[in-house]
Amino acid sequence: MATTSLSEAPDFNKADYPLYPVAVQEWRGCIFVCLSDNPPDLVDSFDRGSDRIDNWPLETLQVGHTWRKTMQCNWKVFWENFNECLHCPNIHPELCDLVPIYKRRISGPRDDPDWSAHKADPDARYRGGLRPGAESWSCDGTALPDGFDTLTEAEKERGQVYFISLPSVFIAGHRDYMRTVRVLPLGPEETEIEVEWLFLPETLMRPDFRLENITDFAIMVMDQDAKASELNQKGLRSLRYEHGVLMPEEQYVKSFHDWIKNALD
Numbered sequence: 001m002a003t004t005s006l007s008e009a010p011d012f013n014k015a016d017y018p019l020y021p022v023a024v025q026e027w028r029g030c031i032f033v034c035l036s037d038n039p040p041d042l043v044d045s046f047d048r049g050s051d052r053i054d055n056w057p058l059e060t061l062q063v064g065h066t067w068r069k070t071m072q073c074n075w076k077v078f079w080e081n082f083n084e085c086l087h088c089p090n091i092h093p094e095l096c097d098l099v100p101i102y103k104r105r106i107s108g109p110r111d112d113p114d115w116s117a118h119k120a121d122p123d124a125r126y127r128g129g130l131r132p133g134a135e136s137w138s139c140d141g142t143a144l145p146d147g148f149d150t151l152t153e154a155e156k157e158r159g160q161v162y163f164i165s166l167p168s169v170f171i172a173g174h175r176d177y178m179r180t181v182r183v184l185p186l187g188p189e190e191t192e193i194e195v196e197w198l199f200l201p202e203t204l205m206r207p208d209f210r211l212e213n214i215t216d217f218a219i220m221v222m223d224q225d226a227k228a229s230e231l232n233q234k235g236l237r238s239l240r241y242e243h244g245v246l247m248p249e250e251q252y253v254k255s256f257h258d259w260i261k262n263a264l265d
C-alpha cells in the first residue's frame with residue numbers, strides 16, 4: 001500500500017504548525033528569553049537602570065565555573081531572603097567578616113535611618129565596602145592580579161555591586177570577576193539556582209589561578225541562604241501560619257512584594 005509523508009500531503013502545510021514563538025534578546029553577551037506574548041522591555045526589568053554595571057566588561061568575560069543547586073523552596077521565598085540582610089549576622093558569619101556593614105543587618109550605608117550621622121565615618125561598618133585589607137569576594141579576601149581596569153576607584157572600593165532583573169537573574173560585580181545567578185522555578189516548592197563565575201580570558205590562562213579561592217566563598221554563602229530559604233518554606237507549611245511582619249530592615253522585601261502585586265494586577 002502506498003503511503004504519503006506529511007510533507008507531501010496536499011492539505012498539510014508545515015508552516016501552520018511551527019514551534020511556539022518566544023521573545024529573545026541579547027544584552028551584553030547574555031541571552032534573555034521571555035515566554036510572554038507581550039514581553040516587557042528588557043532594560044526596564046533591571047532594578048536600578050542599565051548603567052549600573054556599565055564599567056564592568058561583562059560581554060568580554062568567559063565562564064570559569066558553573067554551579068547548580070536545587071532548593072526545596074518557592075522562588076519567591078528565595079527572593080525574599082535575597083532582599084534582606086536581617087539574617088546576615090546569624091547565618092553568614094564569614095560574609096559579615098568580609099563586609100562589616102552586614103553585621104548591622106543592613107546592605108548599605110543609606111539603609112541606616114541615621115546614616116547622615118555616620119556619613120564621614122571611615123569604619124567599614126558604616127561606610128560599607130570590604131574590611132580593611134580585603135580586596136574582593138574570595139576565601140582569603142585577595143583579588144586576582146588581573147582586575148578590571150575599566151572601573152573607577154569608587155567602584156573598586158565598593159566591594160560588590162548587584163544588578164537584578166526580577167524574577168530571573170541577578171549579577172554581582174566585583175573588582176576582578178563577575179557572578180551571574182539564574183533563578184529557575186521547578187515547582188511550587190522547588191527552585192534551581194545556576195551560578196556562573198565570569199573572568200577575563202587572561203585570568204583563566206594564568207598557571208597560578210586559584211579558582212576555588214573565589215568559588216568556594218560564594219558557594220558557602222549561597223548554601224547558607226539556601227538552607228535559610230528551605231527553613232522558611234517549612235515554616236509556611238505550618239497550619240498556624242497566617243502571615244509574618246516586616247521589619248524596617250526589610251524595606252526591599254516590601255518592594256519585592258509590591259512588584260509581585262503589580263505583576264498580578
Ligand SMILES: [Fe+2]
Pocket residue numbers: 081087088092224225
Ligand atoms: Fe543571605
